[in-house]
């Protein structure tokens with residue numbers, strides 16, 4: 179466990195050594211037990227939190243300041259689940275101003291924070307400003323680390339606002355110029371979002387916003403540093419592909435022009451990733467391992483979601499076919515890993531940008547960093563067109579978008595993903611299975627959406 183030390187550089191707020199982390203967490207635990215599971219980004223929904231352990235605690239502004247700012251990395255224990263480490267940024271005030279009432283975490287009854295009000299710091303413009311200043315100034319702060327690559331300076335005092343969207347993490351927009359993404363469930367190791375967006379910048383890929391600063395931590399005893407968040411340019415005036423697709427559907431309009439452009443953008447990102455990072459061939463061993471991993475995910479999901487069980491044997495056929503592929507000329511490379519319409523932003527100039535390279539958030543970092551055939555991302559997008567169409571019962575709309583997307587991809591990549599029939603079917607099935615679990619955990623009302631794909635994919639052919 180680390181205490182804070184003075185930060186090198188010109189830190190705006192000089193932190194003091196805080197209360198002992200264990201005592202701090204003990205006083206917060208009764209509040210967190212209730213508050214944490216209610217957060218959209220909480221990964222262990224449906225199971226109680228039975229205990230907390232501090233990983234790191236850093237007082238970025240002392241609790242005696244009005245407001246104080248506390249950074250916590252906390253292990254949350256839940257029965258039947260591996261321990262998850264969450265990142266919390268907590269404000270501390272004597273009284274909470276009315277505009278911040280929705281950010282309340284609670285009022286500790288005892289310990290070092292007794293009598294004070296604890297709340298989500300991201301909602302407090304004063305504390306969001308402190309965070310921006312830390313990101314603008316490279317240096318260490320106790321276990322925390324702030325880094326900025328060479329490049330133009332990031333201006334300070336930009337008006338902050340918390341992004342109010344469904345997301346797996348939390349994001350703060352600064353003056354419509356930058357966006358800071360604070361990862362919520364964190365783990366030691368290279369983070370694919372930082373790794374891939376920096377690699378794409380090196381490969382001169384204009385499709386992906388380049389990180390301008392990031393935060394990390396190396397708690398005592400950690401084998402590797404944790405990546406905690408990254409600041410990148412905000413694509414102002416952009417609409418995401420999901421919103422645009424739903425709008426087209428509600429207006430009875432086609433979306434094939436946009437789908438083809440998205441296909442071209444995906445291919446460009448893949449080409450840049452292949453330039454920037456190592457590629458390999460899809461050996462027989464890899465193919466078999468891939469099929470085995472997909473099969474395992476199918477069975478574990480079927481155990482967790484009973485609605486999937488009747489379809490499991492028919493779905494498994496897609497993985498058997500994958501395991502039997504014996505052409506080893508295929509390439510594997512780093513891919514986006516969780517590509518869907520919501521990850522594609524159409525800027526004011528009409529150009530598509532791709533964001534959120536963190537992969538499927540529920541999977542371990544090492545697994546998310548594995549190379550795959552590019553068809554994996556294509557399958558994700560194909561599923562997304564079907565998702566959108568499902569909300570309007572418009573299967574023909576989905577089919578037209580899926581074809582246009584593959585046409586666009588083929589035009590830019592020089593090879594048609596539809597030619598990889600076995601791979602594409604396996605990845606699409608795997609994605610639909612992932613979505614079944616995702617929806618069962620996060621949005622049970624949406625479960626029928628991936629289930630309709632499950633029925634299609636399991637149908638005899």
Ligand SMILES: Nc1ncnc2c1ncn2[C@@H]1O[C@H](COP(=O)(O)OP(=O)(O)O)[C@@H](O)[C@H]1O
Nearest residue numbers: 345346347348349357387411412413520533534
């Ligand atoms: N660079 C950006 N420019 C504009 N909006 C962005 C940018 N990055 C993210 N967003 C917005 O923030 C939302 C959440 O970002 P995302 O990276 O998908 O977070 P999460 O992984 O938590 O779901 C996106 O849906 C998009 O609306």
Ligand SMILES: O=P(O)(O)O[C@H]1O[C@H](CO)[C@@H](O[C@H]2O[C@H](CO)[C@@H](O)[C@H](O)[C@H]2O)[C@H](O)[C@H]1O
Nearest residue numbers: 344345346516518519520538561562565613616
């Ligand atoms: O939070 P992330 O954007 O990283 O991704 C997770 O949440 C997504 C939903 O917000 C989820 O995507 C699924 O729903 C989308 C519509 O809301 C749809 O376009 C996608 O095709 C579908 O997979 C994603 O799977 C999950 O990882």
